[in-house]
Amino acid sequence: MTALLSVRDLSVQFVTDDGVVEALDTVSFDVRAGEILGVVGESGSGKSVTALAMLRLIRPPGHIVGGAVRFDGVDLLTVSEEQMRAVRGRSISMVFQSPRTALNPVLTVGRQIARLFALHQRASAPEAWRRALEMLALVGIADPERRARQYAHQLSGGMCQRVMIAMALATAPRLLIADEPTTGLDVSIAAQVLELLRDLGRRTGAAIVLITHDLAVVAEVCDRVTVMHAGQLVEMADVRTLFARPLHPYTQALVRSIPRIDQDVTLEPIPGTVPSMLAPPPGCRYADRCPRVLDVCRRARPALLGAGPEHEVACYAVEQDVGVTVR
């Protein structure tokens, strides 16, 4: 099945006063039409950077230094800014975390949605407004006529997130990137937002890339999952497989750290912290925290290899398990 969006060897660097931070290290994955792909990792793992890079929103001091992002057969990293603008918000759109700060405080929410219609579909002002109201109703906001005239600070966090989703889905994009859409929301509101995303995804046929640090969210709505650690992609699998049979030590640790109501297990936090990506060592960046680390892990990066249908992992220890000779 050809992918809707295909990321290959994407690398991003940030130039800071203290040196070069390698935020993403040759990340590769596919997003298939209509699926919900989760991108999971601790904070600092590069999840958000991946999202921004996909839409070419990385600005100095950040630079995309390698790789390709193929959408509809075209590498988005090579097209002109004008062509990119035609993609953003139209074919691919994004929902940001902390919804209230992601909305312009001095424009009414209705206006913020409406102008996207005016921009991407050359809708007239009254037409754009009408469609904005439709979108607000679609995302489940009651009394859209009144709400559209309000400002971000007058809406609750959950409602702001719905507005963001409305903005993102306004032009029926084929891919929606949601960066931590439920962080900071009440558990019950978060559940509603997730439900909304899944529902709208199914209805519009849009694929969703869901970025989160919360495995519970992933378990709830995602079809497939990629796991990131310190800018490197370490495992990719369909959601059931990932939870039932996690292969990478990091994924295993993540899964083990989820509290479970049906088992009496001691919670085990993952030792250490995400390593500094300032002049990082070669090799696997989980090496210092890994219980199964081998010498080769520190020397060279393991490649992402298939370990089953819909299951890929980058780990020398796993290779060893399976009998692949590890150099």
Next chain:
Amino acid sequence: MGFGGYVVRRLLLVVPTLIGVTIISFALTHLLPGNPALVKAGPLATPEVVQEIERSMGLDRPLPVQYWRYVSGLLHGDLGESASTGRPVLEDFRQRIPATLELTLASLLVAVGIGVPLGVLSAVHRDSVLDHVSRVLGVGGVAMPSFWTGLLLLYVFFYLLGVAPPPLGRLAADVTPPPRLTGLTVLDAALAGHGGALLSALHHLMLPALTLGFAVMAPLTRMVRATMLEILESDYVKAAWAAGLPRRRVVYGDALRNALIPVITVLGVIFGFLMAGNVVVEMVYAWPGLGHYAVTALVTKDPGPIQSFVLFVAVMYVFVNLAVDLLYGLADPRIRLR
């Protein structure tokens, strides 16, 4: 009710501030060395006459009563008399205000017209040559005394280049002044269609406005730049960009619109600097405004005008800050609708 409450609260704050201002002003007028009754009586007056005058001026009453007389006088427009012009100070003020107003407005135009774009461009093109130059000018400009700037400008543009007029007032000596409608020479000349007078007025306004405008520009530029930088990093700017809006529109539309709101608050502070600078610049260019009037009166041992000037400026400052706060409340929907 939220915004209404904000307005009411803000208005109420004005009253105690004004009272405080009049108390300080009263203290200053009563600190004047010498006995004002003596001054009024003249050197040949007998002690009885002086006492009589004292009584008529209320100088023998307790302080609170004198303060009350002072304030009621103020409310009736009694700002005392100027010994040098022989007229009520209020009248002198009325005659001189337009010149100061003209200079203040022109300087504000310069400061905002140059300062705001400079701050915006500095933020948008951070760490560029323009940014560095503007920051250097900002830091340097704050350290330059405005009278020095004015004199240097005079030297360069009048003496060396000959493009500026001599610092003798608002119009060239050989130009007929336009009929006085507003008192703002530029406006009056424009309204009356006197091309020659208009040009001359602008010509004479040029250097003073540049001097004063430059003197107050630095804090404005700095604040615009800082606010703009903060906003350019904000989530909603990123979100707007992610939604496909062209970068130029995001920066000069969304971002700028948000940035200009807090800048309103700086305008109040700028006004304070403007009034302070006004005095000095008027002296440098012999600009016949309020500051010039007050200072020259002092030099001729006429103390009334300067204290009235101080009070006047303070009251203006209070109301300008009030207007700025209310404007800010209107502009920011977070305050207007809560």
Next chain:
Amino acid sequence: MHWRRLTANRLSFASLCALLVVVAAALLAPWVAPYDPDETDAAAALSSVSLHHLLGTDLYGRDQLSRLVHAARVDLLVALSATAMALGLGSTLGALAGYRGGWVDQLLMRAVDAVMAFPAFILAMGVTAALGNSTANVVAAIAITHVPIYTRLIRGEMLKVREMEYAEAARTVGNRPRQIVLVHLFPNCVPPLVVQATLAMGFAILTVAALSFIGLGIQPPQSEWGQMTAEGAGYVVSGEWWLVLFPGLAIMATVLAFNLIGDTLRDVLDPRMRGVR
């Protein structure tokens, strides 16, 4: 990538050096100045920059360099005294307001508001005009306009400390509350006070210069940078530029030095106050 920090340090280092030069010149004026500042020389009147008179002479033939150096004393002394006075008075009032609270606090805060309702220079003008033209009165005038800043600062810190004090008193039997207050108060106050005072020195110099320029404050025969500029102002239109350039330059250099040092101190001592670079 550390060059940016080094440059900042180099700049403030240069400022410190410049400032030391000014202070040294001021302190050693009688020995550094090539001439007696009041010595007239009609033959050399209004002469421009030359080997004999490095900064030129004025109408009376007085050497401008000597006058400038002597004027440095006045400017620095006024600025220092005013800042010290304001610091002392303002801190005391602020501590009082914060500690006592109640009507004392309210009254002091209203008074501070009233003073701040005047643009600083305008108030300084008023006070100097009321008290009379003398150096001491100028110092008092400037000090008065600076007091509110310190009052508010110390009051803020005091309020914070009082909260802590209650917490401590809850644990220990609170004796010697004043001791606790002082121990906690000072370390927090010193950094912002130092920064404010340094920046205030610059403002003070600008104020005294402007006051003297318009004829208030420092009177001849005492020389002061602003006053020297005023004397030279009339000659700018006829091309004698040196009378105006050098005193103004002295003002600018000194104020700039104080400002840059103050900014560096702010970055070093109080990261909370750090603005956007």
